Amino acid sequence: xxxxxxxxxxxxxxxxxxxxxxxxxxxxxxxxxxxxxxxxxxxxxxxxxxxxxxxxxxxxxxxxxxxxxxxxxxxxxxxxxxxxxxxxxxxxxxxxxxxxxxxxxxxxxxxxxxxxxxxxxxxxxxxxxxxxxxxxxxxxxxxxxxxxxxxxxxxxxxxxxxxxxxxxxxxxxxxxxxxxxxxxxxxxxxxxxxxxxxxxxxxxxxxxxxxxxxxxxxxxxxxxxxxxxxxxxxxxxxxxxxxxxxxxxxxxxxxxxxxxxxxxxxxxxxxxxxxxxxxxxxxxxxxxxxxxxxxxxxxxxxxxxxxxxxxxxxxxxxxxxxxxxxxxxxxxxxxxxxxxxxxxxxxxxxxxxxxxxxxxxxxxxxxxxxxxxxxxxxxxxxxxxxxxxxxxxxxxxxxxxxxxxxxxxx
Amino acid sequence: xxxxxxxxxxxxxxxxxxxxxxxxxxxxxxxxxxxxxxxxxxxxxxxxxxxxxxxxxxxxxxxxxxxxxxxxxxxxxxxxxxxxxxxxxxxxxxxxxxxxxxxxxxxxxxxxxxxxxxxxxxxxxxxxxxxxxxxxxxxxxxxxxxxxxxxxxxxxxxxxxxxxxxxxxxxxxxxxxxxxxxxxxxxxxxxxxxxxxxxxxxxxxxxxxxxxxxxxxxxxxxxxxxxxxxxxxxxxxxxxxxxxxxxxxxxxxxxxxxxxxxxxxxxxxxxxxxxxxxxxxxxxxxxxxxxxxxxxxxxxxxxxxxxxxxxxxxxxxxxxxxxxxxxxxxxxxxxxxxxxxxxxxxxxxxxxxxxxxxxxxxxxxxxxxxxxxxxxxxxxxxxxxxxxxxxxxxxxxxxxxxxxxxxxxx
Numbered sequence: 001x002x003x004x005x006x007x008x009x010x011x012x013x014x015x016x017x018x019x020x021x022x023x024x025x026x027x028x029x030x031x032x033x034x035x036x037x038x039x040x041x042x043x044x045x046x047x048x049x050x051x052x053x054x055x056x057x058x059x060x061x062x063x064x065x066x067x068x069x070x071x072x073x074x075x076x077x078x079x080x081x082x083x084x085x086x087x088x089x090x091x092x093x094x095x096x097x098x099x100x101x102x103x104x105x106x107x108x109x110x111x112x113x114x115x116x117x118x119x120x121x122x123x124x125x126x127x128x129x130x131x132x133x134x135x136x137x138x139x140x141x142x143x144x145x146x147x148x149x150x151x152x153x154x155x156x157x158x159x160x161x162x163x164x165x166x167x168x169x170x171x172x173x174x175x176x177x178x179x180x181x182x183x184x185x186x187x188x189x190x191x192x193x194x195x196x197x198x199x200x201x202x203x204x205x206x207x208x209x210x211x212x213x214x215x216x217x218x219x220x221x222x223x224x225x226x227x228x229x230x231x232x233x234x235x236x237x238x239x240x241x242x243x244x245x246x247x248x249x250x251x252x253x254x255x256x257x258x259x260x261x262x263x264x265x266x267x268x269x270x271x272x273x274x275x276x277x278x279x280x281x282x283x284x285x286x287x288x289x290x291x292x293x294x295x296x297x298x299x300x301x302x303x304x305x306x307x308x309x310x311x312x313x314x315x316x317x318x319x320x321x322x323x324x325x326x327x328x329x330x331x332x333x334x335x336x337x338x339x340x341x342x343x344x345x346x347x348x349x350x351x352x353x354x355x356x357x358x359x360x361x362x363x364x365x366x367x368x369x370x371x372x373x374x375x376x377x378x379x380x381x382x383x384x385x386x387x388x389x390x391x392x393x394x395x396x397x398x399x400x401x402x403x404x405x406x407x408x409x410x
Numbered sequence: 411x412x413x414x415x416x417x418x419x420x421x422x423x424x425x426x427x428x429x430x431x432x433x434x435x436x437x438x439x440x441x442x443x444x445x446x447x448x449x450x451x452x453x454x455x456x457x458x459x460x461x462x463x464x465x466x467x468x469x470x471x472x473x474x475x476x477x478x479x480x481x482x483x484x485x486x487x488x489x490x491x492x493x494x495x496x497x498x499x500x501x502x503x504x505x506x507x508x509x510x511x512x513x514x515x516x517x518x519x520x521x522x523x524x525x526x527x528x529x530x531x532x533x534x535x536x537x538x539x540x541x542x543x544x545x546x547x548x549x550x551x552x553x554x555x556x557x558x559x560x561x562x563x564x565x566x567x568x569x570x571x572x573x574x575x576x577x578x579x580x581x582x583x584x585x586x587x588x589x590x591x592x593x594x595x596x597x598x599x600x601x602x603x604x605x606x607x608x609x610x611x612x613x614x615x616x617x618x619x620x621x622x623x624x625x626x627x628x629x630x631x632x633x634x635x636x637x638x639x640x641x642x643x644x645x646x647x648x649x650x651x652x653x654x655x656x657x658x659x660x661x662x663x664x665x666x667x668x669x670x671x672x673x674x675x676x677x678x679x680x681x682x683x684x685x686x687x688x689x690x691x692x693x694x695x696x697x698x699x700x701x702x703x704x705x706x707x708x709x710x711x712x713x714x715x716x717x718x719x720x721x722x723x724x725x726x727x728x729x730x731x732x733x734x735x736x737x738x739x740x741x742x743x744x745x746x747x748x749x750x751x752x753x754x755x756x757x758x759x760x761x762x763x764x765x766x767x768x769x770x771x772x773x774x775x776x777x778x779x780x781x782x783x784x785x786x787x788x789x790x791x792x793x794x795x796x797x798x799x800x801x802x803x804x805x806x807x808x809x810x811x812x813x814x815x816x817x818x819x820x
Contacts (some may be wrong), residue, residue: 019429025425268782296701
């Protein structure tokens with residue numbers, strides 16, 4: 001099965017919008033085992049759109065057209081597809097009614113123009129997922145005696161994604177004669193380098209090569225850590241989930257506390273959930289990290305119910321800490337932030353004071369728990385801006401480890 | 411003149427990297443008045459690369475190949491271009507020596523592989539700008555009796571940009587027979603909505619329509635404000651700059667203090683520069699903005715020489731402020747941050763206390779200068795996360811205005 005993406009919109013060519021949709025679709029196709037050899041961007045021009053879609057149909061079995069389904073005159077993807085299919089457009093009354101309902105639900109009058117979105121090529125099916133006013137389309141057609149398909153999805157990322165995940169990926173695999181399903185799970189790790197991680201999991205990779213049940217892939221993701229993706233192919237969902245669960249258990253034994261989350265869970269989300277579950281609050285001394293930790297935490301906890309705040313100053317406003325050095329200084333800063341803000345736990349990340357000699361990238365991180373405190377000395381890579389972001393995750397990771405091993409509760 | 415971008419790399423198709431290069435190039439081409447009708451992404455496959463480049467050459471006068479110039483075996487852009495040109499590859503000794511120098515300068519031994527980067531198609535010129543180890547190429551060729559050109563640039567964004575700005579854009583315009591130059595300047599604004607801005611500048615837009623000397627375009631850029639781009643076409647640089655300067659002066663009269671910067675200047679960079687020039691420091695009360703302001707400031711001022719820190723807590727740690735409401739509360743918070751951190755100036759952004767009734771999005775921002783304090787009540791749009799970012803810029807903008815009008819100095 002081979003599938004191509006045609007991204008439609010003059011604004012894409014002009015660089016007014018970066019085409020993240022094609023990248024995301026490309027990733028999903030790869031995960032589903034579907035080949036994709038080309039991606040094309042084309043403006044809102046009927047002849048050039050027709051040319052691109054026809055060419056994609058020649059060299060692939062399926063084409064996903066992304067964009068150009070809006071209500072305005074330059075949204076012509078529907079019309080171009082109808083021309084390629086050699087059919088007329090027909091108004092879909094159910095879709096038209098649905099669009100009217102959406103406008104009424106928002107207390108707004110529907111401009112007549114919006115009904116254009118209910119016009120679909122004869123023979124096309126509409127996609128069940130319809131989060132906006134643009135229906136997605138599945139348009140089967142025959143090219144040189146071979147059955148092919150054009151999908152049309154809106155350019156609005158979340159609408160496109162819902163249709164891809166709800167309908168198109170499964171439809172593509174079915175058309176490709178794939179009775180099996182592919183499922184994957186990402187284990188999020190922190191604290192391992194990529195080669196050390198690969199070495200630790202080498203036996204598992206080899207074992208899976210033999211069994212063929214699943215594959216393991218690594219993806220370095222900067223301050224998001226290294227992702228370990230397990231992908232399983234099986235006859236149905238339940239069987240695939242069983243393989244994933246078994247493999248995850250084996251990998252967890254090997255990586256242990258280095259795994260901080262799964263799939264889309266970020267370090268800060270994991271720490272926030274753990275604290276919330278335990279009824280604990282925390283505060284930070286952002287001497288080195290200058291607000292990066294706070295802005296990440298308050299993005300998830302804007303009312304600051306769990307993350308209670310931070311002190312941000314280059315060397316702290318704490319005279320006690322200034323007299324110390326190294327890990328002691330970090331612990332004192334963490335305790336100071338905790339007391340100053342009034343939280344159960346304090347964390348900190350500090351560079352060495354000027355004048356002291358340490359290896360490049362040396363950072364002291366500390367956690368002050370209600371009953372004890374602990375610090376670590378780490379050497380973080382990269383330029384200052386990158387080092388500061390790494391310091392944030394390293395401090396949160398230390399807190400996570402202490403929370404997970406302790407019976408700590410408010 | 412018509413130019414097409416071919417982005418090369420399997421990682422682009424797989425969605426492991428988002429292709430921001432094509433978007434940026436598309437924007438530059440548009441600004442230079444060069445048409446671009448298609449953009450293509452293709453994997454590291456010689457046949458498919460050749461197909462895409464040949465097709466682009468058929469329908470355009472110039473093709474920019476982005477990526478595949480690295481030192482490894484799958485970096486084959488050079489070879490594919492040589493095949494299309496119908497020529498052999500030859501080692502460029504000057505480039506080879508330069509690559510060796512780069513490695514030696516970093517105290518590293520050059521892997522032999524890297525010399526592949528010094529192999530160029532016979533007849534190709536290397537681009538003078540070479541910030542990395544991959545030389546860019548200008549490859550003239552004749553297609554069906556018509557002179558065309560292929561440019562090859564690395565996929566590393568800053569390397570590609572340097573070559574585009576230093577060589578390719580000018581070369582394209584020269585080949586297109588354009589003796590004129592196009593220059594543009596962006597005026598960064600804050601505080602106007604897009605339609606109000608367009609209305610205020612409507613007479614200028616009309617006047618330029620008549621004179622044809624320049625054009626004005628608006629681009630809403632979220633918390634980066636609305637950008638007003640003046641673009642001038644003239645016989646040479648000096649003439650274009652003169653038109654830009656004259657138009658900028660006219661627009662500044664109309665927009666006055668709403669213009670906070672030009673081109674790539676962000677609000678925080680402008681405020682930082684103003685404070686540094688005056689020898690002043692500042693601190694913030696990030697009750698509402700929870701670290702967003704701090705992380706933006708410390709990204710530019712990591713040693714916190716000008717931005718001295720912040721207090722981050724949901725309602726402040728300041729009992730005096732808690733008793734107040736509205737603008738008074740914001741002023742007190744700004745003064746508290748200033749004293750607490752020990753800076754010359756304090757700024758704050760606060761939501762109304764719970765229980766008080768205000769229009770949605772109401773935010774109080776305040777600036778406490780050494781000699782006086784001032785607050786504003788604004789209604790900011792969007793969901794909470796967006797509103798918080800807007801609040802950061804609004805507070806910085808208030809500080810900027812007070813600095814620019816006062817003779818304030820340390």
